[in-house]
Amino acid sequence: MFLSEGDLGAIVLTLELAGIVTAILLVLGTPIAWWLARTKSWLKGPLGAVVALPLVLPPSVLGFYLLLAMGPHGPVGHFTQWLGIGTLPFTFWGLVVASVFYSLPFMVQPVQNAFETIGDRPLEVAATLRASPIDTFFTVVLPLALPGFLTASILTFAHTVGEFGVVLMIGGNIPDETRVVSVQIYDHVEALAYGHAHRLSAVMLAFSFLVLLTLYAWRPNPKKH
Amino acid sequence: MDMTQTRPGIHARFNLGFKDFSLNVDLEMPGRGVTALFGHSGSGKTTLLRCIAGLERAPAGYLSVDGEVWQDAATFVPTHRRPLGYVFQEASLFPHLSVRRNLEYGLKRVAPAARKVSLDHAVDLLGIGPLLDRLPERLSGGEKQRVAIARALAISPRILLMDEPLAALDLARKQEILPYLERLHDELEIPILYVSHAPDEVARLADYIVAMEHGRVAAQGPLGETLARLDLPIRLGEDAGVVLEGEIAELDQAWHLARVASAGGSLWVRDNGLPVGQHVRVRILARDISLALEPHGDSSILNVLPARVEQLADDTHPALALVKLNAAGAPLVARITRRSAARLELRPGQTVWAQIKAVALVG
Numbered sequence: 001m002f003l004s005e006g007d008l009g010a011i012v013l014t015l016e017l018a019g020i021v022t023a024i025l026l027v028l029g030t031p032i033a034w035w036l037a038r039t040k041s042w043l044k045g046p047l048g049a050v051v052a053l054p055l056v057l058p059p060s061v062l063g064f065y066l067l068l069a070m071g072p073h074g075p076v077g078h079f080t081q082w083l084g085i086g087t088l089p090f091t092f093w094g095l096v097v098a099s100v101f102y103s104l105p106f107m108v109q110p111v112q113n114a115f116e117t118i119g120d121r122p123l124e125v126a127a128t129l130r131a132s133p134i135d136t137f138f139t140v141v142l143p144l145a146l147p148g149f150l151t152a153s154i155l156t157f158a159h160t161v162g163e164f165g166v167v168l169m170i171g172g173n174i175p176d177e178t179r180v181v182s183v184q185i186y187d188h189v190e191a192l193a194y195g196h197a198h199r200l201s202a203v204m205l206a207f208s209f210l211v212l213l214t215l216y217a218w219r220p221n222p223k224k225h
Numbered sequence: 226m227d228m229t230q231t232r233p234g235i236h237a238r239f240n241l242g243f244k245d246f247s248l249n250v251d252l253e254m255p256g257r258g259v260t261a262l263f264g265h266s267g268s269g270k271t272t273l274l275r276c277i278a279g280l281e282r283a284p285a286g287y288l289s290v291d292g293e294v295w296q297d298a299a300t301f302v303p304t305h306r307r308p309l310g311y312v313f314q315e316a317s318l319f320p321h322l323s324v325r326r327n328l329e330y331g332l333k334r335v336a337p338a339a340r341k342v343s344l345d346h347a348v349d350l351l352g353i354g355p356l357l358d359r360l361p362e363r364l365s366g367g368e369k370q371r372v373a374i375a376r377a378l379a380i381s382p383r384i385l386l387m388d389e390p391l392a393a394l395d396l397a398r399k400q401e402i403l404p405y406l407e408r409l410h411d412e413l414e415i416p417i418l419y420v421s422h423a424p425d426e427v428a429r430l431a432d433y434i435v436a437m438e439h440g441r442v443a444a445q446g447p448l449g450e451t452l453a454r455l456d457l458p459i460r461l462g463e464d465a466g467v468v469l470e471g472e473i474a475e476l477d478q479a480w481h482l483a484r485v486a487s488a489g490g491s492l493w494v495r496d497n498g499l500p501v502g503q504h505v506r507v508r509i510l511a512r513d514i515s516l517a518l519e520p521h522g523d524s525s526i527l528n529v530l531p532a533r534v535e536q537l538a539d540d541t542h543p544a545l546a547l548v549k550l551n552a553a554g555a556p557l558v559a560r561i562t563r564r565s566a567a568r569l570e571l572r573p574g575q576t577v578w579a580q581i582k583a584v585a586l587v588g
Contacts, residue, residue, distance in 0.1 A: 121317050124280050127304035128311035129331030130380060143321045
């Protein structure tokens with residue numbers, strides 16, 4: 001067997017995590033991107049900066065704050081305990097929440113770009129053709145922004161697969177719960193099991209390259225519109 | 226303001242300030258025919274049109290169309306609930322939809338009972354039948370604009386707003402589209418507000434003209450009399466002139482000429498193949514009229530009309546004067562030098578002969 005059972009478990013867990021995070025961010029990130037693309041409010045700058053923070057912040061910093069917030073004495077922790085579901089750190093769903101924050105800019109920025117590229121005119125045309133704003137969003141904006149959504153989803157998925165620092169801070173290292181591929185590789189290296197580390201790393205390398213290849217090869221022709 | 230009164234036509238009052246421009250208009254426009262919003266770029270005509278469409282929101286504005294209030298202190302009907310059609314300067318077709326689906330986009334959103342213009346009729350009027358299955362990127366500029374006009378017509382608008390629909394096109398494309406616009410004017414009951422800075426388009430299409438300058442209405446009225454006003458603050462320059470309505474009364478086969486019976490008298494024009502009885506418009510530029518006190522039988526000029534001097538005014542250049550004439554009830558404007566005016570001792574009430582060097586059939 002090329003990969004051990006533990007390795008396979010880590011891969012399945014990683015894919016599950018990345019898929020769920022991408023789906024959540026499609027729903028959460030789209031309105032944020034829309035607001036950022038359309039608003040003339042002074043809040044655009046500050047909110048844009050907050051969304052971009054995970055790009056520059058060390059994952060340990062983000063993880064640290066999330067750990068405090070979701071812990072038994074943090075505001076999120078109080079809320080989740082009041083709901084009766086305990087606390088989120090060191091659970092799969094804690095990892096999901098942390099990853100949503102960590103990957104937010106990878107969803108919001110490409111989608112925001114796509115929305116800004118569309119401009120006002122198609123929206124005005126749709127309004128003069130009797131389409132309400134919501135109607136316009138689904139029949140004009142979404143189809144025109146589709147390449148942006150594709151790019152954003154691929155980047156978000158890949159970025160979530162590749163995270164390590166935040167996982168370590170929030171999730172720890174629980175098999176089939178929070179032990180994702182990057183952590184599994186770390187474990188292999190710690191245990192001096194370089195053979196296992198090699199194989200899993202090769203899988204990650206191939207995966208990342210294929211994702212980026214897809215992205216660059218499929219990049220829509222900007223001259224088209 | 227009296228909310229209950231129903232006024233026919235369009236009543237618009239907007240005050241809108243931007244950094245370096247403000248719009249201040251209070252206008253009544255007829256609810257039929259083609260009304261040209263005419264002026265230089267930056268005169269506010271497009272902003273006015275956008276306010277009427279609800280694309281621009283002027284606080285404290287008022288707008289009613291055929292008695293239906295679209296905007297007042299308490300009301301602002303959003304654009305998508307206003308029964309209007311809008312043609313932008315650039316065709317702005319949806320790039321992800323075929324021509325057919327572009328046309329259907331608006332049509333689908335109109336209640337079946339309100340569909341008065343059939344899709345087939347709109348397609349026929351604009352001659353776009355062969356284009357229906359193409360994507361917009363495969364159309365020429367003129368074709369795109371024809372599709373955009375058909376798309377706006379297909380929703381059976383109560384009023385059609387057109388923002389310089391020809392301005393982005395070259396001369397050949399303009400000539401391609403103008404006949405279609407004339408058909409809209411002749412065959413549909415829909416009133417059209419037509420924004421333009423091109424005097425030739427206005428002369429050809431408009432029935433009523435609203436001249437805009439610096440965000441205000443400088444002059445307005447029926448096309449013929451308004452163009453003949455010497456105080457029209459919009460200086461038309463070389464394009465100053467009048468438009469007369471008439472019909473082809475006679476064809477002279479031997480000389481390939483056609484006689485147009487207009488309000489001002491008979492005018493001979495080149496025979497363009499139009500049949501006798503055809504309603505036409507002729508445009509006579511001020512610079513193409515010279516004045517004489519006697520009829521000269523020995524000149525090459527074909528069209529000479531007797532007229533009475535009504536008014537004299539200075540033109541933009543100090544060497545020139547504008548003379549407003551009354552030719553059997555039809556207004557004419559002549560541009561002559563002030564020296565000539567002095568030499569002929571022109572004064573209101575005097576009878577002169579208007580020698581017309583060129584008459585253009587404009588539709």
